[in-house]
Amino acid sequence: MKKWQVLSSAALLTLTLAACGAEEEAADKSTATNSAETTETAQFPLTQTDALGKEITIEKAPERIISLIPSNTEILFGLGIDEQIIAVNDNDNYPEAALAxxxxxxMEFNLEQIIALQPDLVLAHESNLYSFNEEAIAQLEAIGITVFVVKDAKTFEETYTTIEKIGQMTNKVQQAADMITSIKTGIDEIEVKVADLEEKSVFIVVGTAPDLYAAGQETFINEMLEVLDVENAVPELGWPMYSTEQFVASNPDAILVTYESDIEAIQTNDAYSEMDAVKNDQVKLVDGDTTSRQGPRIVEGIESLAEAIYPEAFNE
Structure with a gap:
């Protein structure tokens, strides 16, 4: 072989090796980038604004957490936190690990018990404030216990913000992002499924004794109805009380209740006997937990409503 051919071969080999090395380096950088994206972490100390408008600083990821409402607890467990949860609300029933x-x-909280447990973070809730008030919060803060009051979310977007904040405070940033993506994907799939279904009107009863209360506009459960493209027969905001006359006049296609005892209370009341939903046996029970808790089971709550309203499409 001639000398110039040897040199050319050597040069070609060098260039090939260099190219391979560059590709491997690029692949390594890509892997590192993807790894960074999936292991995103919070930066401590971290300051978040709570539902009271207070700036709360978290010095490090908490190791002892007390949750004062089921929705907060479900978010924490959904983020993969178990060991750090040391106490919860009496009404926590999901996941099964919460029962232990x-x-x-x-409704009322044992402040002395909370103090004795020595938490480094108490996740309260805006709806707790009638019992777990600012005086109780100040008492805990005075002895160095951090209290964060979570907003009483009225929309999915507010719930996503809550999930993000809890994810940041517990150093579960990527898990929080994944949870939100999963919820949004589930909602998208449901919207496709109901796109061609006949629109119905629905009245949601949240209690009948001693007075009948309904779920109105700008409530969490109303947004679930909007996903299903269902008309809420209650035009008022919030949770209005309805008279017998008002309820009968609403005459929805379906009546949904969150307590099983309310089915019989409605079906056996002679005053309601001429309502279409009563005559057509369209008084149905829905899951009161998933339709009211602002957490990771939003999709399950929507599905509970859908199964009652559109059994032909969702009870397959």
Whole structure:
């Protein structure tokens, strides 16, 4: 072989090796980038604004957490946090692991018990404030216990923000992002499924004794109805009380209740006997937990409503 051929071969080999090395380096960088994206972490100390408008600083990812409402608990477990949860609300029933946690109260909370457990983070809720008030919060903060009051979300977007904040405070940023993506994907799939279904009107009863209360506009469960393209027969905002006359006049296609006892209360009341939903046996029970808790089971809540309203499409 001639000398110039040897040199050319050597040069070609060098260039080939260099190209391979560049490709491997690029692949390594891509892998590193993807790894960074899937292991995103929070930066501590971290400051978040809670539902009271207070700036709460978290010095490090909490190791001892008390959750005072089921929705917060479901978010924490959904983020993969178990060991750090040391106590929960008396009404926590999901996931099953929550049942084994120490309980610190349901409507009222045992402040002495909370203090004795020495949490480094108490996740309260805006709806708790009638019992777990600012005085109780100040008492805990005075001895160095961090309290974060979670907003009482009225929309999915507000719930996503809550999930993001809890994810950041617990150093589960990527898990929070994944949870939100999963919820949005599930909602998209349901919207496709109901796109061609006949629109119906629905009245959601949230209690009948001693007075009948309904779920109106700008409530969490109303947004679930919007996903299903269902008309809420209650035009008022919030949770209005309805008289017998108002309820009968609403005459929806379906009546949904969140307590099983309310089915009989409605079906056996002679005043309601001429309502279309009563005559057509369209008084149905829906899951009161998933339709009210602002957490990771939003899709399950929508599906519970859908199965009652459109059994032909969702009870397959």
């Amino acid at each position: 946690k120490e309980k610190v109260g349901g």
